[in-house]
Amino acid sequence: MIDAPPPLWDPPRPRRPRLWPAWLGGSLSLLTVLAVAGIVIATVNAGRESRYSKSDVCAALDLAAITARLGVPAPEPQKSTVPGVCRYPVLEPGGLRAGGGGLSVTFFDNALAAWWSWQGQTSEDDGAREVDGLGRSARVTTEEAGVGSVTGCSVQLRVLDSNVTVLSQIVAYGDLASRPCDDLESVTTALIDSTRASLARLA
Numbered sequence: 493m494i495d496a497p498p499p500l501w502d503p504p505r506p507r508r509p510r511l512w513p514a515w516l517g518g519s520l521s522l523l524t525v526l527a528v529a530g531i532v533i534a535t536v537n538a539g540r541e542s543r544y545s546k547s548d549v550c551a552a553l554d555l556a557a558i559t560a561r562l563g564v565p566a567p568e569p570q571k572s573t574v575p576g577v578c579r580y581p582v583l584e585p586g587g588l589r590a591g592g593g594g595l596s597v598t599f600f601d602n603a604l605a606a607w608w609s610w611q612g613q614t615s616e617d618d619g620a621r622e623v624d625g626l627g628r629s630a631r632v633t634t635e636e637a638g639v640g641s642v643t644g645c646s647v648q649l650r651v652l653d654s655n656v657t658v659l660s661q662i663v664a665y666g667d668l669a670s671r672p673c674d675d676l677e678s679v680t681t682a683l684i685d686s687t688r689a690s691l692a693r694l695a
Contacts, residue, residue, distance in 0.1 A: 541603040543654035543695055549597050550578040554689035558662060561682035563670040564590065582664055591644065593662035593683075595690060600655045603628075610652040620650070626688055627653030634676050638666070645673035647683045653691060660687040 550569040559566050567580040576598055582591035600606040610629065620631035630651045637644055643666030651658040662683055666673040673679075 541654050542601065544597075544599060544656045546576075546599045547694060549576055549595055549690075549694070552690050552694040553578050553580070553595055554693060555580065555686055557682040557685035557689070558593070561670065561678055562590075562664060562668060562672055564668070582662070584668065590668050591662065591664035594660075595687070596659040597694065598657045600657075603655050606652060606655045606657055610657055613650060613657065623649070623651075623684060626684060627651040627658070627691065630684075632680055632684070634680055636666075636673055636676065643667070643673060645676050645679070647676070647680050649680075649683055649687055651687060651691070656691075656694075658687065658691065660690075 548571075550571050553569050555566060555569075562582060564582055565585060567583060570579045570581075571577075572579055572594075574596075577594065577596045579592065579594040581589055582593065584590045598606075598609070600609065607628075618631075618633065620633045623630035623632050630649065632647065632649045634648075635646050637646070644663060645666060646661065646663040648659070648661040651660070660683060662679065664672040664679065
């Protein structure tokens with residue numbers, strides 16, 4: 493009896509499939525879903541935020557920074573017939589008018605509604621620059637102008653914060669003793685500080 497030669501190749505035995513790659517892939521997918529869900533929930537909650545309630549804008553107006561910069565007496569805020577709008581005159585110590593300003597606050601039901609309105613108020617081409625540390629977003633523009641021998645300057649500040657949009661502005665004559673138009677950046681800083689303080693009192 494002749495023995496049969498051993499086989500030239502021994503096929504590998506089938507291995508039991510490993511479970512950890514599938515488990516790892518499933519875990520990563522679950523983490524991704526949870527992360528996306530967390531972002532969605534946070535966004536929805538932020539959209540529902542409404543930090544400000546409708547109140548008297550004139551009562552919240554803080555003009556300390558502006559009067560200090562312009563060197564003028566504290567003006568008497570004047571309520572407008574338009575809700576959320578407060579105006580004030582800029583008067584020289586002798587009582588002559590030397591400009592004016594105002595604060596306009598639009599209240600929305602929630603932050604999402606305010607954000608949608610904000611998108612229609614701002615443009616990349618309006619010459620405004622971003623202001624850090626004021627509300628959720630803020631942009632400011634400055635302008636110098638003159639009519640005949642009368643010169644003047646203005647600063648306009650727009651703010652988005654929670655469920656409100658804000659327009660704060662001031663116009664001053666250039667011949668004020670404090671010479672505001674010679675240093676428009678300091679007037680801008682004063683308006684920003686005034687608006688920040690007013691929003692804090694309004695909240």
